[in-house]
Amino acid sequence: MAxxxxxxxxxxxxxxxxxxxxVDVVLVLLIIFxxxxxxxxxxxxxHTPKQEKVEVTQPxxxxxxxxxxxxxxxxxxxxxxxxxxxxxxxxxPRMFAARSDHVLFVSAVDAVPYQLVVEAMDLAREAGAVxxxxxxxxxxxxxx
Numbered sequence: 001m002a003x004x005x006x007x008x009x010x011x012x013x014x015x016x017x018x019x020x021x022x023v024d025v026v027l028v029l030l031i032i033f034x035x036x037x038x039x040x041x042x043x044x045x046x047h048t049p050k051q052e053k054v055e056v057t058q059p060x061x062x063x064x065x066x067x068x069x070x071x072x073x074x075x076x077x078x079x080x081x082x083x084x085x086x087x088x089x090x091x092x093p094r095m096f097a098a099r100s101d102h103v104l105f106v107s108a109v110d111a112v113p114y115q116l117v118v119e120a121m122d123l124a125r126e127a128g129a130v131x132x133x134x135x136x137x138x139x140x141x142x143x144x
Contacts (some may be wrong), residue, residue, distance in 0.1 A: 066095060067135070068124065070108040074116055089123060096128035107135040 069077040076088045083091060096102050104124050108117045121132050 063099065063101075065103065065105055066099075067105045067107060068120060070106070070112050070117060070120055072109045072111040074112065076120065085123075088120075089127065092124060092127035092129075102128055102130035103133065104129040104131070105133050105135050 064079065067079055071077065076083045076085065078088070078092070078095070106117065106121060106124070108120075121129075124132055
């Protein structure tokens, strides 16, 4: 083999890097990491709250939700029982006194004036309703 000291046409020799030692070092490091990685003990300390299992009981029929329906003629109906305004004022506080929750669902026919619906909700609030929820669909209706 012959070695040229001077490049042809008067150009100086181009420096080249010998990458063989670099590749050897990288392969040795790769083998070391492949051997050491499975030996590492990875533990994450996660503190989760204790789960309390509570038995859920179905409410009996006496705890059915109170639904106030206001008809087109302005009549009040609570869970299917038609009441006058005076009976409504007398019976609703007793109904709430017998219940653990004080939730009233309100539904009205489209023909009912808005003022009558608001007055009914005000009367229900005075009678002891804590939560008054207007219904946009009939109670128990399926679909979206």
